[in-house]
Amino acid sequence: MPPAFPEIWRLRLTVTPETLAPFEAVFDLYAEAVTMFMEDRTGMSDGDCLWFLEGFSRTPPDRAVVIAGLSAVAAANGIDVPPLEIERVPGIDWVLANLRDFPPISAGRFFVHGSHWRGKPPQGSVAIEIDAGTAFGSGEHATTRGCLLALDMLVRRRRRLRVLDLGAGSGILGIAAAKVWAPKVLCTDIDPPAVRVMAANADNNHVGARVRACVSDGYRNPLVARGAPYDLVFSNILARPLCRFAPDLAAHLAPNGLAVLSGLLERQERRVMACHEAQGLRLKKRILVDGWATLVIGR
Template sequence: MPIVFPDIWHLRLIVAPEAVDAFEEVFDRFAESVTMFMEDKSGISDGDCLWHLEGYSRTPPDRAQITAALAAVAAATGHDLPALEVERLPNVDWVLENLRDFPPIDAGRFFVRGSHWDGKVPVGRTELLVDAGTAFGSGEHATTRGCLTMLDMLAKRRRFLHPLDLGSGSGILGIGMAKMWAVDVLATDIDPSAVKVCANNARMNGVGARFTSVVSDGYRNPALKKGKPFDIIVANILAKPLMRMAKDLAAHLAPDGVAVLSGLLDWQERMVMGAHEPQGLRLRQRLVIDGWATLLIGR
């Protein structure tokens, strides 16, 4: 009997940079997952570009309702009404399709590879072996590479003893910290399937005994309150959730601790820092890869 995978609907808009935030709010209401990427026609990130705003849903979207919401936003903001594309994705194993196109990735001292790859790991690199499963975070994304590179930079200055990987996905960042500093790591994700994948990946990398992976909506799981303060918090999520959780981050961060934030576009950096600076957190370092920013912040 053939394996049947869940139906997934794909929503897409193409909008100008100044309209991204307005229409993203509509997708946030109708899609379970929202992402975006830039189509840069000029070769510079602030030049002639368009943004592809994409959403994914496991329930059939109501095109008329979404279009009406988009029209209301367009009328209120003065932006042009973008054309909405809706398609039902083919019933295939997207994880397998992703793994076929998942090459090894170099990020600082880290070498991320899928279990399907049987090449030789370069000498002196810390290997991160990953089966992405149903969780986001193969390491190929610029934000994950940015976080790993930032962790590598931090390791040259200091050893951290009590890390938190918030929004862990497949667990790459938490596993990297567990391997690099030989410490216990708490990893959380809002998606139970991601938590299972994360725990499996930790075991596959030989750090399962010092790795705790739990379901948590932000900082709500009691394990975070019990475990705080953390001397390093890594949160590779999206700009708006990072902003909403700025106060919680400050409350869970040790006085001399630092946080690595990513999942935000370079032009969203000012908004994200605007939420964290009132909490006494300042920008210490930034790294931009393909238009995506990774920020190091601390008191």
Template sequence: MSQTRIHFAAEKTVAERLYALMEVAFEDDGFPIAIFATDEEERIHEVSIYVDDNVEATEERMRALAAEADERVDLEREVLGDVDWVARSLEGLKPVRAGRFLVHGSHDRARRRTPDIGIEIEAGLAFGTGHHGTTSGCLDMIDRVVTREKPRNALDLGTGSAVLAIGLAKLARIPVLATDIDAVAVAVARENAHINGVGHLVETATATGFHHPVFAAGRPFDLIVANILAGPLMKLAPDMARHIAPNGSLVLSGILERQRNAVLAAYVGQSFRHVRTLPREGWVTLWLKR
């Protein structure tokens, strides 16, 4: 099947900001997204999204995201041949280090060093390769929290590829519940956990919100990690409070720097206190305690 590349050019700062917004907005769709410089001297960068169908709808979403950021983009299309662009777009990605973790594909196993906690994630249908600032920020924060607190169990809410759940299970050697609203993501997460040798520690479930019985069976959690978006995180604050253990910790991400205070306010209202903020690539990861 042929694919369509929808792309636009913009000044570097604008392009990077829109790229970050679109990467999060389209994460559930699994569309490969790329950014590269087309004119270094003039600081012009091009952002591309690769889609199989629904081209017009995708263009409308791209324009809406740009408008929300007070930017206007001139979109262009290019019809491409029959290529697996998901795999192609990730082939060139280098391993990512975050804390003690090294996130890599199978072709980069040899890059692991003795102290590394390797997390092997391949190109696939679920979001989370460690390259996005929110994912690497969560891994870095997980390393800090686990080292200090030694949690006995954990929840990875909105697990995607299970990169965070795998990291938690490998680092802390504790049971981790990994949930997502997307059944395809959950299947990928389960397979990734087995590939990484922690299938016996990571339980996966397709669940929306905290209404699924699997949450009641596992609560309270010493540590909850949620790398989703600021809006859903704020709505989930009361449920987070009900499912966290006394003195437990939250690691939250998917939050733009400008959204930090609003998210903090929602959780302070549920008797959480702020411990640390880790900024990365225009995003922040929060560590909160109750």
């Protein structure tokens, strides 16, 4: 029987803000998932510090091939190649293991905690219990907090009925919307294990009847088109897929609908907004958390 949590390999570079983008492009070629975070996790430097760039792969990466790609990009940009670290991550549920070390997170009216937490949520808060497991999204990351703050702001304005959480991971954003706002939420992810996690999380938060989870590569699943147009779309992914999905977002958004985009660094805002402005969508609100941007857009 294969292990419940197979081993994965992690590639890691420590880079400056100026060299983050070219090296990220190389990691995109050799890793199945790429992430980055500031060495200064307080965010006080506003991104002007060293960054950790990490890529994850389920197959062992070829060090010589990766270094060759990094060297080519470095030569083209007149920069040096930092030391490349490649290590095998043990076959454990490392996301859940890390989650146990995180304290609860507050974002506006939302209070996110793991099942290991035994305290009492603040009075008047909307408590969400999330154990991410094999899916991304425990509430700790700045992009998730930015999206929850955006939802907190929108709840004060008017009720919306149809919500899509695209690339939902643990389903935290769709669950939050179902708890305070929407009677009908569709949560999607390209990863089948993540979809199972989000469905279980919805049930654990007593909104399983209002949240439907399905596997979808972007907007391709027919269920996504069937539920359109959406009054609110969450898309907390990465800058490149946000740009690629801009035409699909515009096609699935209701005339007065809003979208909450995140997963992008502050320096990537201009490129992401240019792609959406080409589809007739305009910036309504921006939220910055620890160098990461959350954009609320609409027509």
